[in-house]
Amino acid sequence: MLAPLWILLIMLAVFVACIVLLRMPNGLALILAGVAGSLAGGQGVPVHHLVEGAFAYIDPIMLIASAMVFMASLEDSGALGSISRSLMIGLHRQPVLLIMGMTIFIMFPGMITGQSTATVLTTGAIAAPVLIALGIPRAKVGAMIAMSAVYGMIAPPISLPTMIIGSGVDMPYTGFELPLLIATLPLAFGVNLALAWPHLRRIDLQAVLPELGEDHAARYGFRLFLPLVLVAGLLAAIRLVPQVSVSIGVVLVFVIGALAGAVTGRRFNLASSARRSLRQALPVMGILVGVGAFIQILTLVGVRGMMVVDALALPSFWKFVGVSLLMPLFGAVSCFGSASVLGVPFLLSFLGHNEIVVGAALSMFAGLGDLVPPTALASFMAAQVVGEPRYLRVAKYTALPGIITALWAIGMILLANPIAKLIPR
Amino acid sequence: MARTSFHASRQALTAGATLLVVALVVTFSSRGFLQQHEVEVLHPSPALTRVFKLSEINPRLAGSPGDTDVYLYEGPGEGGTLLIIGGAHASEIAGTMTVALLVETLKVDAGRVFLIPHANASAMTHDEPQEAHPRHLVFQTAGGPRKFRFGARFTNPVHQWPDPITYVQPGSGTMLAGAETRNLNRAFPGVEDGYLTERVAWAITQLIIRENIDLSFDIHESSPEYPVINAIVASETSQDVASFATISLQSEGWEFALEPSPPNFHGLSHREWTDHTKTRPILLETASPVMGRLRGRTDADLAVIGKDVQYMKAARIGAINVPFDENGIRSTRTGSPSSTAWRATWPPSRRSSARSTNWCPTASSRWAAGRRPAS
Numbered sequence: 001m002l003a004p005l006w007i008l009l010i011m012l013a014v015f016v017a018c019i020v021l022l023r024m025p026n027g028l029a030l031i032l033a034g035v036a037g038s039l040a041g042g043q044g045v046p047v048h049h050l051v052e053g054a055f056a057y058i059d060p061i062m063l064i065a066s067a068m069v070f071m072a073s074l075e076d077s078g079a080l081g082s083i084s085r086s087l088m089i090g091l092h093r094q095p096v097l098l099i100m101g102m103t104i105f106i107m108f109p110g111m112i113t114g115q116s117t118a119t120v121l122t123t124g125a126i127a128a129p130v131l132i133a134l135g136i137p138r139a140k141v142g143a144m145i146a147m148s149a150v151y152g153m154i155a156p157p158i159s160l161p162t163m164i165i166g167s168g169v170d171m172p173y174t175g176f177e178l179p180l181l182i183a184t185l186p187l188a189f190g191v192n193l194a195l196a197w198p199h200l201r202r203i204d205l206q207a208v209l210p211e212l213g214e215d216h217a218a219r220y221g222f223r224l225f226l227p228l229v230l231v232a233g234l235l236a237a238i239r240l241v242p243q244v245s246v247s248i249g250v251v252l253v254f255v256i257g258a259l260a261g262a263v264t265g266r267r268f269n270l271a272s273s274a275r276r277s278l279r280q281a282l283p284v285m286g287i288l289v290g291v292g293a294f295i296q297i298l299t300l301v302g303v304r305g306m307m308v309v310d311a312l313a314l315p316s317f318w319k320f321v322g323v324s325l326l327m328p329l330f331g332a333v334s335c336f337g338s339a340s341v342l343g344v345p346f347l348l349s350f351l352g353h354n355e356i357v358v359g360a361a362l363s364m365f366a367g368l369g370d371l372v373p374p375t376a377l378a379s380f381m382a383a384q385v386v387g388e389p390r391y392l393r394v395a396k397y398t399a400l401p402g403i404i405t406a407l408w409a410i411g412m413i414l415l416a417n418p419i420a421k422l423i424p425r
Numbered sequence: 426m427a428r429t430s431f432h433a434s435r436q437a438l439t440a441g442a443t444l445l446v447v448a449l450v451v452t453f454s455s456r457g458f459l460q461q462h463e464v465e466v467l468h469p470s471p472a473l474t475r476v477f478k479l480s481e482i483n484p485r486l487a488g489s490p491g492d493t494d495v496y497l498y499e500g501p502g503e504g505g506t507l508l509i510i511g512g513a514h515a516s517e518i519a520g521t522m523t524v525a526l527l528v529e530t531l532k533v534d535a536g537r538v539f540l541i542p543h544a545n546a547s548a549m550t551h552d553e554p555q556e557a558h559p560r561h562l563v564f565q566t567a568g569g570p571r572k573f574r575f576g577a578r579f580t581n582p583v584h585q586w587p588d589p590i591t592y593v594q595p596g597s598g599t600m601l602a603g604a605e606t607r608n609l610n611r612a613f614p615g616v617e618d619g620y621l622t623e624r625v626a627w628a629i630t631q632l633i634i635r636e637n638i639d640l641s642f643d644i645h646e647s648s649p650e651y652p653v654i655n656a657i658v659a660s661e662t663s664q665d666v667a668s669f670a671t672i673s674l675q676s677e678g679w680e681f682a683l684e685p686s687p688p689n690f691h692g693l694s695h696r697e698w699t700d701h702t703k704t705r706p707i708l709l710e711t712a713s714p715v716m717g718r719l720r721g722r723t724d725a726d727l728a729v730i731g732k733d734v735q736y737m738k739a740a741r742i743g744a745i746n747v748p749f750d751e752n753g754i755r756s757t758r759t760g761s762p763s764s765t766a767w768r769a770t771w772p773p774s775r776r777s778s779a780r781s782t783n784w785c786p787t788a789s790s791r792w793a794a795g796r797r798p799a800s
């Protein structure tokens with residue numbers, strides 16, 4: 001039996017070899033790396049653990065699949081194009097206000113559902129054509145959407161990473177609104193304005209409108225937007241009347257929305273647009289399957305524990321370096337996994353700083369994981385939405401905002417106690 | 426054209442081979458997953474009066490995976506009534522194993538004792554993905570090997586799904602992460618026709634009310650890095666009984682802290698039983714390295730014996746609150762909750778007394794090997 005560090009190196013080597021030499025899909029490479037790790041750890045080929053781990057992210061996978069189909073339906077029915085048209089017509093005289101409004105608009109589903117991918121695929125997709133029509137390059141628009149989605153996921157009222165960190169230490173989810181707003185809103189406005197600034201100019205509406213496609217709203221009227229109203233209404237109902245969700249989950253809500261899209265606007269073949277969207281989402285879903293199996297083996301052979309303890313053993317200054325590198329890196333594998341596996345022990349290690357503010361700050365580090373390649377879930381999805389074939393170009397523009405976000409989070413940990421005094425009791 | 430059809434047939438071949446491999450893996454592994462639904466046989470002590478299902482109290486549980494056995498023991502003498510539940514979190518084996526041990530060894534002189542070894546029966550039927558926990562613990566006994574399931578913290582999602590985005594606790598309105606909907610110890614006092622987990626919680630709360638249970642134990646474990654460990658959690662009404670037990674344990678070298686039940690932390694057994702019933706609730710929390718985020722290699726030995734190199738390292742750097750050396754945590758698990766129950770029970774109330782004889786000598790010595798009392 002090898003030491004955990006050697007097992008980790010073997011797993012990484014197999015992962016890289018499978019991708020670079022054998023050109024395997026990432027998900028499959030992760031599973032084979034898991035098998036290698038388990039063999040190196042003297043555990044044979046534990047089919048039980050591989051299967052169990054592969055199912056860890058079945059809920060997000062189904063959510064991504066259904067959200068993708070819903071988006072394809074909105075796109076093909078002509079609803080998305082029509083919304084961006086109206087936004088453009090309404091706000092074209094105030095570019096700065098348009099950007100700030102768009103930021104809140106994009107963040108909104110993330111604030112309500114606590115999910116970044118759903119955000120990118122819903123309001124992100126609606127905002128994309130508007131921002132592109134303003135003259136902002138596609139990759140930068142992708143970065144704006146990805147960043148807004150990550151901030152939206154962390155922002156109140158629903159911040160899943162924060163809830164996950166909180167439930168690890170039995171901290172009720174109360175009093176987090178203000179710290180989470182401090183963690184997200186200023187950054188979201190600042191980052192998006194900075195990305196868009198060099199391209200903001202007087203908008204010539206007549207020149208821009210044709211790029212947004214034909215006006216389907218004129219033909220179908222309000223009916224065109226019924227699927228969106230339906231989905232928003234059902235999501236709100238789940239939030240307001242919790243018992244409703246005994247029978248309706250978010251996945252079913254998106255499927256209902258997709259079906260509605262097929263009969264409320266331009267005619268299209270739902271089956272073929274569903275196939276198209278699922279093919280786009282397949283790589284990410286495959287990665288989530290592989291990642292689940294990979295982490296389960298990391299846990300089985302003791303590598304996960306080694307990583308956590310070594311991170312906690314870092315001296316004070318290096319602990320900040322460690323948290324800002326390790327949590328986003330683990331977050332690249334899974335944002336929620338990072339919140340649970342690393343967020344909880346780091347929260348305990350920052351004892352003495354107000355735990356609510358530290359919890360909020362740590363969820364920022366976890367959220368940044370959605371921007372870290374090779375998975376870079378938010379950037380990957382945003383690239384799809386803006387039609388940028390190489391998602392790494394989107395990821396490139398999120399690098400600086402990501403670093404600024406990490407520094408902001410470190411600042412929040414250092415100033416946790418003064419910030420906590422602002423929380424109303 | 427030939428090239429296209431070659432490409433297409435190669436694609437079909439890859440797809441077919443992939444499906445075949447998946448089918449084989451599914452068939453091969455499903456047997457193991459289904460085994461976790463097989464309930465272990467317990468051999469109740471002669472003192473047993475009767476076994477009944479929780480669905481006797483909430484008929485909506487009948488035939489559901491949340492239904493579970495309740496063991497009732499009645500002594501010859503007059504006395505009070507005691508309830509001990511384990512497996513509210515099915516991965517916390519101090520609870521499931523302590524109550525199983527009591528089921529098989531209990532003698533009652535006076536009063537009545539209700540035992541529920543698998544409070545969340547559904548949670549016993551699966552493991553939490555990514556935790557790499559063992560499925561079973563096997564103990565060598567005089568009568569041959571005995572196998573006990575190692576479950577999960579939450580209700581099996583196969584039985585209760587999908588989770589809402591957030592769990593809004595009925596009654597208090599407290600908001601928790603959606604998965605907590607499947608957490609029995611966040612679902613008290615429960616809802617008669619709510620989620621499966623809430624129905625179970627409701628049935629247990631109603632059992633306490635219907636049977637006028639005087640003292641109720643809920644046995645838990647948590648990770649060594651958790652702030653409340655090796656602790657007895659008591660509410661306003663059980664403070665006196667619990668402090669007596671704590672002092673008594675300390676006098677024998679067992680380091681246990683007495684923690685008050687937070688008045689605003691809703692859904693937990695000790696809080697809601699205090700607010701909704703007349704029982705005096707006590708929650709026991711010991712440390713279990715197999716649950717911790719800092720643990721190294723994860724297997725059945727870690728669950729039972731509890732030796733771990735990563736926790737030794739963590740103790741050296743001060744990352745955990747309990748002493749942890751090459752012998753594991755210096756305290757006991759299955760030994761201690763049952764002795765706490767024993768101590769807390771009879772002297773202050775002087776009404777009910779339960780005694781337990783030694784059980785499963787091999788297992789006991791394995792536990793003892795890893796967990797010496799703090800001196």
Ligand SMILES: [Zn+2]
Binds near residue numbers: 513610644647
């Ligand atoms: Zn517990």
